[in-house]
Amino acid sequence: MVASSTRSIDLRGGTVAFLLAATAIAISPAPGLTAQENGDHDVTFAGDVAPILQQNCQICHRPSSVAPMSFLEYREVRRYARRIRDQVSRRLMPPYHYDTGDGIQDIKNDWRLTDEEIGTIVAWVNAGAPEGDPADMPAPIEWVDAQTWQQEPLLGPPDHVIRTLPFDVPAQGGDMWWRPQVPTDIPTDRWIRAMEVRPSFPAGRQVVHHANPKILRLNEDGEYQPMGNLSEYAMGKVGELVPRDAGRLLKPTDLIEWDTHYYPMGFEVSGDQIELGIWFYPEGYEPEFTQNLRLYPLRGDIALAPGGTAMTQGFYRWDHPVRIDSFQPHGHVHLHGMSVQAIYPNGRTELLSMVSDFDARWHHSYIYEDDAAPLLPAGTVIVMTGWYENTEGNPLTDPEVWYSRGSRTVDEMSHAWIAVTHLDDEGYERIVAERKEKARTVSNDGSR
Numbered sequence: 001m002v003a004s005s006t007r008s009i010d011l012r013g014g015t016v017a018f019l020l021a022a023t024a025i026a027i028s029p030a031p032g033l034t035a036q037e038n039g040d041h042d043v044t045f046a047g048d049v050a051p052i053l054q055q056n057c058q059i060c061h062r063p064s065s066v067a068p069m070s071f072l073e074y075r076e077v078r079r080y081a082r083r084i085r086d087q088v089s090r091r092l093m094p095p096y097h098y099d100t101g102d103g104i105q106d107i108k109n110d111w112r113l114t115d116e117e118i119g120t121i122v123a124w125v126n127a128g129a130p131e132g133d134p135a136d137m138p139a140p141i142e143w144v145d146a147q148t149w150q151q152e153p154l155l156g157p158p159d160h161v162i163r164t165l166p167f168d169v170p171a172q173g174g175d176m177w178w179r180p181q182v183p184t185d186i187p188t189d190r191w192i193r194a195m196e197v198r199p200s201f202p203a204g205r206q207v208v209h210h211a212n213p214k215i216l217r218l219n220e221d222g223e224y225q226p227m228g229n230l231s232e233y234a235m236g237k238v239g240e241l242v243p244r245d246a247g248r249l250l251k252p253t254d255l256i257e258w259d260t261h262y263y264p265m266g267f268e269v270s271g272d273q274i275e276l277g278i279w280f281y282p283e284g285y286e287p288e289f290t291q292n293l294r295l296y297p298l299r300g301d302i303a304l305a306p307g308g309t310a311m312t313q314g315f316y317r318w319d320h321p322v323r324i325d326s327f328q329p330h331g332h333v334h335l336h337g338m339s340v341q342a343i344y345p346n347g348r349t350e351l352l353s354m355v356s357d358f359d360a361r362w363h364h365s366y367i368y369e370d371d372a373a374p375l376l377p378a379g380t381v382i383v384m385t386g387w388y389e390n391t392e393g394n395p396l397t398d399p400e401v402w403y404s405r406g407s408r409t410v411d412e413m414s415h416a417w418i419a420v421t422h423l424d425d426e427g428y429e430r431i432v433a434e435r436k437e438k439a440r441t442v443s444n445d446g447s448r
């Protein structure tokens with residue numbers, strides 16, 4: 001996603017509603033209804049399908065955005081009708097591969113279509129993709145330029161931007177790693193509310209494989225110590241948004257160390273700079289808890305013989321209560337799926353999140369809704385499991401070749417990025433009680 005619409009900016013303060021607000025419904029009415037079964041009126045492009053495409057697809061499917069085909073006009077969409085039916089009914093488009101039905105379903109900035117929207121598209125294609133009355137068409141969206149921050153509709157422009165030093169990428173060659181350190185350039189301590197990494201456009205979007213800014217902080221001995229990551233950028237990624245009661249501290253004396261990975265793509269890029277946009281809490285405001293984002297490794301061999309599969313796992317235990325705020329699987333073209341489970345101190349296990357159709361071209365940090373973010377008492381263990389496929393069924397691999405672990409784009413990787421708010425016992429008990437109270441008033445209301 002590289003752009004936003006003017007309309008979305010008017011919605012600032014709401015949600016990124018125009019784009020991708022969708023409530024996940026666990027029960028799936030099987031897609032494949034005919035127009036008659038779907039309701040008492042004929043489903044048409046102008047009246048039913050165009051609004052769905054506008055809100056969920058056109059940000060990428062329009063001229064000079066990231067997708068190869070445009071879905072603005074009826075005749076353009078008509079040509080792709082069957083492929084659209086196939087992609088949406090398998091939940092491959094929009095590219096947001098968080099499982100529906102398993103694990104926590106309340107995700108912020110959720111791109112998934114509702115089952116009803118999928119049903120409408122399927123019914124329309126099954127009915128022969130009729131145009132309907134052009135007078136029913138929604139007004140077109142006016143798109144702003146591709147350099148809009150993705151969180152801008154929600155938060156406005158960032159308060160502060162930190163850039164990498166300029167870097168040259170040749171046309172040909174292998175992977176390149178680069179770790180420039182740059183000052184934060186802020187006058188006083190500030191607490192961070194949201195972050196977003198943005199490669200240059202259009203060149204950087206193609207040659208940046210990942211870019212992870214990390215905080216280095218001076219300790220008493222005058223040495224710099226790593227303090228956790230700010231964000232992780234990989235293709236398709238939006239930013240990080242910290243829950244209201246938590247923040248990440250940034251100090252004037254901190255350095256930002258960028259861990260960047262470029263990949264030559266057949267054209268030269270000179271002086272590329274990657275940007276980190278930061279949204280701060282108001283000056284002087286101190287959030288109650290500290291949150292950090294970290295890489296959690298999954299261990300074990302990834303030895304992928306031709307036609308082979310592999311599985312890795314990672315375990316982590318906290319000695320204090322925590323809240324898990326987000327989960328982002330990371331792997332390359334062989335990673336097929338990743339899950340994260342909790343094993344509570346009383347032995348109960350719970351699947352927190354499952355991404356079973358991982359696609360390395362699209363990385364998302366799945367940020368849980370405030371009241372759905374898992375609260376883990378001290379002693380809880382999380383188990384991350386990753387599955388890899390080097391088979392004919394994986395269109396992104398060459399199943400004739402061996403692959404293994406490594407940091408090149410063609411190698412495989414295995415970790416999750418998880419943002420954790422560190423709680424004390426009192427904070428934990430209070431949040432648990434607040435959620436119970438909320439659930440009680442909601443059910444007493446009869447609302448929901």
Ligand code: HEC
Pocket residue numbers: 001052053056057058059060061066067068080083084087088093094095113
């Ligand atoms: C975030 C950007 C993005 C969004 C949002 C998005 N697409 Fe795509 N789409 C792409 C890109 C990039 C491709 C080409 C690469 C690929 O196939 O993954 C693509 C490919 C496709 C294809 C062709 C796939 C094939 O190979 O047959 C279809 C059909 C499609 N999208 C439909 C949709 C529909 C329908 C929506 C909305 C419900 C949608 N897309 C939303 C980026 C997007």
